[in-house]
Amino acid sequence: MSTLELVNITHYYTKQNPVLRDLSLQVNRGELLALLGESGSGKTTILKIIAGFLKPQRGRVLIDGEDCTNTPPHKRGVGIVFQNYALFPHMTVLGNIIYGLKVRGVSKFEAAKIAMDLLERLDIRDLADRYPSQLSGGQQQRVAIARALAIRPKILLMDEPLSNIDPKLRSRVRTEIKKIQREFEITTIYVTHDQDDAFEIGNRIAILHDGRIEKVDTPMNILLNPETSYVASFIGYENIMPISRFKEHFKSLSKVLERKAEEGYSHVGIRAINLKLSDRELNNEEEIISVKGRIVLKAYRKDHVRNIVETSIATLEVHTPEDHFKEGDTVYIIINKKDLVFLK
Amino acid sequence: MRLVSSFVWVLLATTLFILLSPIIVPLTVAFSEREVISFPPTGFTLKWFYNAFKFKSLVDGFKLSLYIGFAASSIAMALSLPASYALFKYSFKGKSIIENIFLAPSLMPEIVLSYLLLIYLIAFARFPGSLALLLGHILIITPYAMRYVYASLVNLSKEIEEAAVSLGAHPVRAFLDVVVPNVKNGLVAGFITSFVVSFNAFSISLFLSYGAMPLPIAMWNYLQVRYDPTIAALSCMLILFTVTLTIIARRIVSLRGV
Numbered sequence: 001m002s003t004l005e006l007v008n009i010t011h012y013y014t015k016q017n018p019v020l021r022d023l024s025l026q027v028n029r030g031e032l033l034a035l036l037g038e039s040g041s042g043k044t045t046i047l048k049i050i051a052g053f054l055k056p057q058r059g060r061v062l063i064d065g066e067d068c069t070n071t072p073p074h075k076r077g078v079g080i081v082f083q084n085y086a087l088f089p090h091m092t093v094l095g096n097i098i099y100g101l102k103v104r105g106v107s108k109f110e111a112a113k114i115a116m117d118l119l120e121r122l123d124i125r126d127l128a129d130r131y132p133s134q135l136s137g138g139q140q141q142r143v144a145i146a147r148a149l150a151i152r153p154k155i156l157l158m159d160e161p162l163s164n165i166d167p168k169l170r171s172r173v174r175t176e177i178k179k180i181q182r183e184f185e186i187t188t189i190y191v192t193h194d195q196d197d198a199f200e201i202g203n204r205i206a207i208l209h210d211g212r213i214e215k216v217d218t219p220m221n222i223l224l225n226p227e228t229s230y231v232a233s234f235i236g237y238e239n240i241m242p243i244s245r246f247k248e249h250f251k252s253l254s255k256v257l258e259r260k261a262e263e264g265y266s267h268v269g270i271r272a273i274n275l276k277l278s279d280r281e282l283n284n285e286e287e288i289i290s291v292k293g294r295i296v297l298k299a300y301r302k303d304h305v306r307n308i309v310e311t312s313i314a315t316l317e318v319h320t321p322e323d324h325f326k327e328g329d330t331v332y333i334i335i336n337k338k339d340l341v342f343l344k
Numbered sequence: 345m346r347l348v349s350s351f352v353w354v355l356l357a358t359t360l361f362i363l364l365s366p367i368i369v370p371l372t373v374a375f376s377e378r379e380v381i382s383f384p385p386t387g388f389t390l391k392w393f394y395n396a397f398k399f400k401s402l403v404d405g406f407k408l409s410l411y412i413g414f415a416a417s418s419i420a421m422a423l424s425l426p427a428s429y430a431l432f433k434y435s436f437k438g439k440s441i442i443e444n445i446f447l448a449p450s451l452m453p454e455i456v457l458s459y460l461l462l463i464y465l466i467a468f469a470r471f472p473g474s475l476a477l478l479l480g481h482i483l484i485i486t487p488y489a490m491r492y493v494y495a496s497l498v499n500l501s502k503e504i505e506e507a508a509v510s511l512g513a514h515p516v517r518a519f520l521d522v523v524v525p526n527v528k529n530g531l532v533a534g535f536i537t538s539f540v541v542s543f544n545a546f547s548i549s550l551f552l553s554y555g556a557m558p559l560p561i562a563m564w565n566y567l568q569v570r571y572d573p574t575i576a577a578l579s580c581m582l583i584l585f586t587v588t589l590t591i592i593a594r595r596i597v598s599l600r601g602v
Contacts, residue, residue: 051510073509074518080510086503090525099521100511151511 001029002064002154002187004050009059011045019045020056021211027155027189032181033216034202035191038234041208043191047157050189052076063154079148079186081158085140087132093119093143094128100151118146122180137164138173145177149184156181156188162197174200195235199223207231229267229343238272238317240343245313250289253337265342272319274339277307277331290332298327309333367583374576381573392577402578405562412558413542416481417535420489423482424534425527428494433502446490454484458551466552473554480548485538492537496530497523529596536593540586 004027012018019042027033037043048054050061052073060069068076088096094115101111119125122142132140141161148156161177162170178201181188192198198205199219206216215222215231226232229240246268247257257268282290293311300306304319311333318333325331369383374392376385396402431443458480465476500523501507508518549558557565559582563575 051506053506053509073506074512074514076510077512078510080507082501082503082507084501084503086501086507088504088508088522089500090522099508099513103508103511103513103517103521147507147511 001185003027003029003062004155004187004189005062005065006046006050007060007062009046009049009056009061011042011049011054011056011059018211020049023059023212025206025213025216027187030185030187032178032188032190032201032203034198034205035189035208036195036198036202036205036234037191037193037208039193042211043193043208044159046208047080047159047189047191050155050157051078051080077151077154079151079153079156081141081144081148081156081161083160083163085132085144085164087140087143087147089132092129092131093124093135096132096143097147097150100147104151114150115146118150121183122146137166138169141165141173145180149186154187156186158188158190160192161190162192162194170197171200177201199235207234209234225341226269227344229269232267232269232341232343236271237269237341238319239275239314240267240269241314242266243268243342249291249313252289260342265344267343269341269343270335270339272306272317273304274336275316275318276334277309277318277320277325278334279325279329279331281332282334287337288334289337290334292330292332295325295327295329295331298323298325307331371576371580371583373573374580376573379572381571381576390577392573393581395572395574396578396581399566399574401557401562402559402566402574405557405559408556409543409559412478412481413539416478416485416542417489417539419478419482420486420538421493421531421535423486424489424493425531428490428497428527429523431494432497432500443494446487446494454545455547457484458548461548462551466554473552474556476554477549477552477556477558480552481542481545484545484548485541488541489534489538492530492534493527494530496527500526533593533596536589536596540589540593543586 004025006023006025009020009023010018011020023046035043035046045054049056052061052068052071055069060067062068063076063078088099091099094112097115097118098111101114102108106114116125116128119128122145124139124142124146127135127139127143132143135143141164158177162173165173174197177190190198190201192201202219204216204218205222207214207222209230215227222231222235226235226237232240243257243261243266247254247261250257278290281292282288291311291313293309293316295307296310296315297308298305299308300323301319304321305323307318307320307325309316309318309331316333372385373381373383375388375390376382377387377389377391378385427446431439431446461476461480461483465471465479466473471479504522505515505518508522509515513521544560545558546560546564549561550564553561563578567575
């Protein structure tokens with residue numbers, strides 16, 4: 001098990017517009033870190049820098065504390081599972097898995113033994129003699145994982161591994177990847193643009209924004225305390241509004257809000273599932289506040305109703321398990337104070 | 345139903361007849377014993393086939409066409425591989441325009457190209473005839489060569505080289521191990537196809553051959569003076585030759601479903 005450290009990495013294709021600005025990131029031994037970022041946020045650039053295909057203009061890459069910024073990619077020992085798997089089409093599954101061992105000079109017998117063991121553990125033994133074109137997306141992915149693991153890499157990089165998997169199967173594949181990662185105890189960076197993906201898979205999530213790591217933490221901590229409005233909106237906070245609008249409306253909160261504003265917070269966020277709807281005003285100054293509004297739109301999801309409610313503070317989204325109100329109804333949105341999250 | 349299906353068969357047979365009869369019927373005169381071309385053929389003989397080998401201009405033309413076809417195809421392949429690889433590997437502005445220029449053999453009528461090359465290579469640049477001829481052939485066949493080589497790369501994942509390198513292969517080895525095997529068929533098929541195109545090229549050879557004559561021109565000259573079935577016999581052999589080559593090229597390509 002290895003550690004990976006990116007130290008003050010800056011990389012640009014054009015000087016005015018750096019892709020990565022002074023980015024630092026630490027990945028712990030045996031950890032599965034989800035690197036979450038929008039498309040164009042520099043995820044692929046980071047992967048290429050870790051793998052050694054790109055040399056950053058500034059900064060260092062450390063594997064197990066050793067500087068390998070200048071080590072060429074074929075000597076780095078970083079396994080990659082590519083987005084489109086990049087299997088060698090002219091080799092069988094076995095040939096693909098053995099390739100890395102062959103170029104490392106491992107004997108044929110030894111290589112075949114390692115490959116068969118991997119095929120067995122990944123449950124794809126029957127596929128050994130097939131060609132990649134004869135495999136389904138999911139099978140190709142397993143082969144790609146097996147091929148990367150065969151060389152016993154120090155670090156495993158996975159680039160959007162679910163993008164070619166049927167949406168219905170994604171959750172299952174995530175569980176499988178997690179199991180494999182744990183079983184092989186390999187430090188893994190899992191790149192994705194999909195927050196559900198990141199939350200379900202990662203021991204920790206690193207959110208990439210504007211060339212920096214905006215936040216690294218466990219999924220639960222990020223959800224409870226996103227800290228910035230960018231992170232909050234990216235991970236799916238439906239309601240984010242400026243503190244000032246809030247202050248005008250809730251006199252009872254003004255002291256707290258003022259203090260938060262002084263501490264540098266500018267927005268208040270609240271998740272739609274934490275809001276409730278009622279036909280009566282409910283105000284218990286200690287815990288609960290409410291605001292009057294009108295339902296302008298309703299939409300149904302499998303496990304809840306999305307209510308879009310226009311209020312004097314902002315248009316808020318409220319998810320309710322029941323379907324008590326009609327579009328056009330006047331309602332009160334009940335807010336529990338402890339669910340309010342302050343954002344910078 | 346039965347009626348419809350037999351109607352379809354009749355249509356198919358008619359189409360085949362329309363397509364093939366103008367080729368097959370005149371070729372029967374190659375076996376005719378009479379000194380002049382006439383139909384229906386009389387008797388059966390192979391003497392016109394022997395005759396084709398007796399004329400030095402035809403034999404020399406055949407050899408020259410082989411040489412030119414071989415040389416031009418080799419050079420076209422040597423140009424196509426790096427060009428296709430660059431198009432495969434990198435994306436840049438105007439890539440699709442370049443792709444189209446490379447891949448559209450009929451972009452310019454061969455006669456126009458021949459005329460332009462005549463002016464450029466022979467009148468302006470004063471190239472020796474054989475070099476001009478070779479250059480002209482390279483120009484017309486490179487798009488065909490490109491087509492096969494590029495087609496064999498297009499379906500390949502751009503990352504397979506990176507995958508090989510990440511597994512520990514030196515970049516040169518990665519190229520040899522994972523790119524070359526996948527274009528090998530394209531290279532062979534492209535070579536054969538461009539050879540056939542070069543072998544059959546008429547107007548470019550007519551315009552640019554001074555002194556030495558490639559086979560199509562030699563045949564043309566022969567026909568100007570003689571009217572016996574020798575050329576028909578030669579045509580039979582040429583059809584067999586190019587069809588065989590084309591079938592080989594097709595087989596090679598379809599093996600991997602490129």
